[in-house]
Amino acid sequence: MQWRRRVLFWSGAVLVGLAAVGFAQAADYAYGLFRGVVTHNRFWAFLITPATFALLAWLTQGALKPTRGSGIPQAIAALKVEDEDFRHSLLSLRVAIGKMALTLAALAGGASVGREGPTVHVGAGLLYSLGRRFGFDEPAAAGRFILAGSAAGLAAAFNTPLAGVVFAIEEMSGAFEHRMSGTLLTAVIVSGVVSLGILGNYAYFGHFDIGLPLGEAWWAVLAAGIVCGLVGGLFARLIQPSDHGFRGVVGRLRARQPVVFAAACGLALVLLSQLTRTGLYGTGYAQAKEILEGHAETVTSFGALKFLGNIASYWAGIPGGIFSPALAVGAGLGQNLSTIMPGVDVSAMVLLGMAAYLAGVTQAPLTATVISMELTANQQMVLPIMATCLIARAASSIFSHKPVYRALADKLIEGYEHELARRHADAQRDELADDDLSASDRAMQERASRPMVEDPATPIPPSDDHPDDHASSPQPR
Secondary structure, three states, X not given: OHHHHHHHHHHHHHHHHHHHHHHHHHHHHHHHHHHHHXXXXXXXXXXXXXXXXXXXXXXXXXXXXHHOEOOHHXXXXXXXXXXXXXXXXXXXXXXXXXXXXXXXXXXXXXXXXXXXXXXXXXXXXXXXXXXHHOOOOOHHHHHHHHHHHHHHHHHHHHOOHHHHHHHHHHHHHOOOOHHHHHHHHHHHHHHHHHHHHHHOOOOOOOOOOOXXXXXXXXXXXXXXXXXXXXXXXXXXXXXXXXXXXXXXXXHHHHHHOHHHHHHHHHHHHHHHHOOOOXXXXXXXXXXXXXXXXXXXXXXXXXXXXXXXXXXXXXXXXXXXXXXXXXXXXXXXXXXXXXXXXXXXXXXHHHHHHHHHHHHHHHOOHHHHHHHHHHHHOOOOXXXXXXXXXXXXXXXXXXXXXXXXXHHHHXXXXXXXXXXXXXXXXXXXXXXXXXXXXXXXXXXXXXXXXXXXXOOOOOOOOOOOOOOOXXXXXXXXX
């Protein structure tokens, strides 16, 4: 049994690596098509982007609803809740394939989204489905497949094997399970070897030989950590669904007219893009790399505009991640901060800004540190980056009290349980008069009747009308 599981892990890791490489190349091609069109005539975006957002919002109304958003919250929620129906609704092969296809469509339409979060979702779905197919459907065993698939997906997406391991420990599971260590490392290594064999030994942004000497330059650490951490925390707060305030209004508008709302978000992205020379479309990888290299043609407000473009894309509820777009925002903010830090190397300031903003958004300082190091193949900035990310994590918590991926995962679980409670209450109401209901049933009815703005990617529980789709109440781990 042990060897059977290991072979499945290794085989699944190969599949994840191949899927990540193919997805990355397809994403570049899809965005290249859009870029070619808007380079010829930038006004085509006014037609293409809103229409694409509206189409994706319409396509993801039913069974493909879990394909919306980043994909990392879906994987975390599936790891957290040991309910087979809930996990299957988030990680089935149909969802994995739909995630890739619809994210490619989003990039082809100019959405300001990344592919790394979706790759994590796809990796978790592939390994989970493989394990389930060959009999490893016991909750704890399935959780190990989900965890390993998520880590392998991130490692292959960025070509950052160490970041994949740290991500699994810090962001996905929250703790390291000793007996899982060898299996997890093996899955990451196999997936990374597949990516390495096809694409070669490369750094995501290239090799940067930059440093930050002791002394006055370390004021850059404090500035990047506070400013980028605060902005990252604000972004995390704005994309988290809420029943109250401004975010509650946004959620209710999206729930009332999802297609029209998505089209309006697409139009907002296009209008914001008209204020730049390079546009705000796609992952932002090209702009971030140019800013790092110090010869960017982006406007000075690129970081702030990309921030707004990312919010518009996420609020639309379309598939797509936030990792790469977050790095682009951080690069823009770092470039802005370099103007008030004349004694600091511009590239070093930009790298600190990228790391700090990513740490502010995710509140995962170790993952942000390791990713920033591996993306630029830079070892000299380890201590400055780590210090910056820790400061950014603290600053981010002022706006966002919980890490964004975990908050979104909790919202997915809450929405699923709310729908199950509503259906149970409806069934009880049909069977019994209100006077005959027990106190627990009345409490359940009251809970189910409360209005709730759910996460746009909340899965739809299987209907009780179908005997094969039995949905039991999710049990937290």
